[in-house]
Amino acid sequence: MQLTKRFDTIDALRGIAIVWMTAFHFCFDLNQFTYIKQNFYTDPFWTAQRTVIVSLFVFCAGLSQAIAVHQSQSSQRFWKRWVQIAGCALLVSAASYWMYPKSFIYFGVLHGLAVMLIVCRLTSSWRLWLWPLGALAIAMPLIAVSAHNVGASIDFLNEKAFNWLGLISRKPITEDYVPLLPWLGVMWWGMAFGQLLLVRRSQWLTQSVPKMMVPAVLLGRWSLSWYMLHQPVMIGILMGLAAIKQS
Numbered sequence: 315m316q317l318t319k320r321f322d323t324i325d326a327l328r329g330i331a332i333v334w335m336t337a338f339h340f341c342f343d344l345n346q347f348t349y350i351k352q353n354f355y356t357d358p359f360w361t362a363q364r365t366v367i368v369s370l371f372v373f374c375a376g377l378s379q380a381i382a383v384h385q386s387q388s389s390q391r392f393w394k395r396w397v398q399i400a401g402c403a404l405l406v407s408a409a410s411y412w413m414y415p416k417s418f419i420y421f422g423v424l425h426g427l428a429v430m431l432i433v434c435r436l437t438s439s440w441r442l443w444l445w446p447l448g449a450l451a452i453a454m455p456l457i458a459v460s461a462h463n464v465g466a467s468i469d470f471l472n473e474k475a476f477n478w479l480g481l482i483s484r485k486p487i488t489e490d491y492v493p494l495l496p497w498l499g500v501m502w503w504g505m506a507f508g509q510l511l512l513v514r515r516s517q518w519l520t521q522s523v524p525k526m527m528v529p530a531v532l533l534g535r536w537s538l539s540w541y542m543l544h545q546p547v548m549i550g551i552l553m554g555l556a557a558i559k560q561s
Contacts, residue, residue: 329530331370376504400428421478422490444506451499
């Protein structure tokens with residue numbers, strides 16, 4: 315099985331996103347346990363952070379795919395990782411249904427990544443076309459809103475069977491929502507940027523990171539494991555504290 319070489323710079327960037335995500339989720343959990351009172355669904359302070367965090371993860375996934383294709387990563391290696399991501403997505407759906415049955419996660423970041431990785435892999439040869447196509451993908455939800463305003467004939471796109479595409483006029487009730495559009499555009503840009511770096515600025519990828527960033531590199535290499543474990547651990551701790559307070 316052929317393995318691809320990892321670059322500390324990309325893992326460090328992914329690690330930064332993980333630290334930020336963990337802090338964000340901890341604040342969300344504090345809000346759920348009423349230690350703080352914030353609106354994570356509409357307050358721009360929180361919604362903007364979520365957008366940046368998801369963008370970093372998806373962009374890094376595109377970068378990684380550019381490197382994997384460049385290094386001739388085997389299909390077996392790709393599908394092994396894909397099965398891990400898709401399997402974790404199903405676990406997230408099951409766990410969120412247990413906690414939030416009316417707003418469970420049916421197409422969150424892992425679900426989106428599973429679909430986008432396949433599309434990105436199949437379109438890796440498009441190279442420079444990924445830039446304008448990425449821009450179009452990012453703009454499509456805005457175009458869809460205008461189309462919805464013109465007529466009701468496409469209102470079916472708001473239904474759960476189709477809203478994973480992202481061509482909606484109203485956001486679905488769910489705890490995490492990362493549809494194909496606009497996020498495929500971010501991954502396409504990540505892949506296009508990675509291809510550009512490999513051709514023109516490969517030294518940016520191979521340079522060493524400062525010692526203070528080594529923990530971020532390690533987090534970036536174990537991002538999926540951290541993603542799956544950090545919330546159960548934090549929620550468990552807060553539940554324990556709540557039980558102690560009541561005793």
